[in-house]
Structures are given as structure tokens and as C-alpha cells.
Amino acid sequence: MVLNFRFAIVSDLHIALPHTIWDHPNRFHLVEVSIPAFESVLEHLTQLDLDFLLLPGDLTQHGEPENHAWLQAKLAQLPFPVYVVPGNHDVPVLMANEQSIAFADFPHYYRKCGYEDPQQPYYNCELLPGVRLIGLNSNSFNDQGEQVGRLDHKQLRWLEAELAVTGDELVLVMVHHNVVEHLPNQSDHPMANRYMLENAPQLLELLQKYEVKLVFTGHLHVQDVACSQGVYDITTGSLVSYPHPYRVLEFQRDDLGKERLQIVSHRVESVHNFPNLQHSSRQWMGDRSFPFLIKLLTSPPLSLSLAQAKKLAPSLRDFWATIADGDAVLDYPDFPLEVRRYIQAYGAIDSATLIDNNSTLLLEKSSEP
């Protein structure tokens, strides 16, 4: 079946109405821009002939009912369908508290955004004839009531049953936590593993078995495209942190069955009070990056002394912003060789792999057994 459709992705909106914003000086997210940035993105997207829009979680800053209600009302006005999944910020607690909705309330806000059955926090819906979207819930709670990023067994069993009957339909998957590593050793690094789905290997195995090739994630606030054995994890940076990106994608399957996905990324350049958002946001991130850099440099595998870390950290002021940008090239020739190599590994592997922002992925069909 020949296919040709166009869609957009906006991730980690962290919507915060002004009176819901807390004031604390080390906040990494520029939530002040959440609403004007989203409105400027919508102004652009409504001019395009989109088939649908995907929002892969962290729709709100802290799961506040009024922020969910604001977003839900906004999405209802759009000329194209929108699909969402919950991020850790959307359902921070199992039971409602004075700040946040209950976990079970989430689908009720987004019944028109995938959750036709609000009793179930994940769904499988038809986007277009021959094209399906599976929206997964990666937010679980352990016995202590703490949030963990994993898919429960019931959901994995449900997913396998759904995939087993999709036939030759194209299946897209959306989930908040990362499924393929976007940073070196992401699954094991104590500062990065919380961005991975804990049971990513089980999900990947299922996706490979049923030849699902495209997964859309968020959570990391980084522009990155990574691939593991034929499964692409396309993670989109956050609308409230540098570089305030969003993507427009076009999928094509020709009459020979050849499939390609073209990705074009855009950025919010300016909003009210932030006329040069790209510049001021990069500065904001650099201003707050020192504690993070000290922790990274003093943690294994580098395990530098505090004195060494303090010496190198100022040169790495833009390290995280450069990674968040996607297609990073990181080289610090004056650094000790071991540190230089370690930092380089956070960048794109070589110039042929600059696929994080703008690229065309050729989706190979795995050979018949």
C-alpha cells in the first residue's frame, strides 16, 4: 500500500500558566516560555497541511489540573488530530494531591488525543488507513510510591497481542522515556539512566520481532536520532529548554514498498520577553550547568578530583547546550587525552551521522526468513 503523510512532533512542552510557576533559582527549564513558545509553534504548524501532531509527554510542568485543562482545550481547537502520552511530569503521583492530578485521571483529559478508553493508560489507534499509532505509558510506581520509567508486564502483554494482529499496517510507537541510548552508556550511567526506559531491552525485542521501526520519545530534552538493530528512536528536545525545537516529518512508502522518513527540525527563535530566545536560553543553560559538570567529571568513569573538575568545568559551559542542539561536535584539544576522548563520545560519531535535526531515514525491510 502506497503511503504519504506529514506530521509534526513537539515534545516536553512543560506547560505552566503563570500563576503555577514556582520561583527557584536553579530551575533548568525555562517554563516561562512554555505557553508563548507553544503558541508560536502552533501558528507555524497550522499553516502546514499536517495529518496529525504527536506530543510525547511532559505536557505540563507538574501535572497541575489547570495546566492539563488549558492544554486539552487548546488542542481541541486545532485543525488536525493530536495524540499524546504521559510524561513523568504529567503524572508525578499515583493519587491526586494539592498540586497534581492522579495517575488515573490523565486519559480523561485526553480522550480526543488517543485515549478513547480512559480506563486504560495506553492505546492503539488508527491514524490513517494503513497507519497505526501505539501510545505507551512509561510511568510506573514502585512499592514506595516512587515513579519509575518502565512498562508494566500487563502493558507488554497487551502490546504483543496488538502487534501480533497488525498485519501489514505501518505501526508508529510513542513513549516518553528513551528506548535506544542517545548518550554513551545511557542505560548504566547514574546521571543518565533515568532517561531510559528501565525495561527498554524487552520493548526493543518486541519491536524488532514485529518489525516496528519508528519510535518517538522525549524526556531527555535533546535532539537526537539513534538506531538499534533497525529500530529508530527519534527523540525531540524540549520546547522549554535550548534549542526550543520541534519537528515536521514526512513518511513515504512507494509502490515497491520502499519506505523513507524525512525529518526537518525547526526552532522557536523569539517569544514575548525573550526577543533572542536562542541566545538567551543558551546562556541560561550555561549559567546553570556548573554543578552538573562537576558531578559528571567527578563521577565514574572519569572520576576526576574536585580540583581538576573545577579547572575544566568553565570550558565546558556550553557542553550540554551543544548536546541538546543535536549533531554535536565536541572537541577540547587542550584537555587531558582521557577527558578529551570521553567528551568527544557525547558528540555525533562522524560527519556522516549528522542526522539528529535534518535527515532522510531509509527504513530497510528486514530480509525474509
Ligand SMILES: [Fe+2]
Ligand atoms: Fe521533560
Ligand SMILES: [Fe+2]
Ligand atoms: Fe520527562
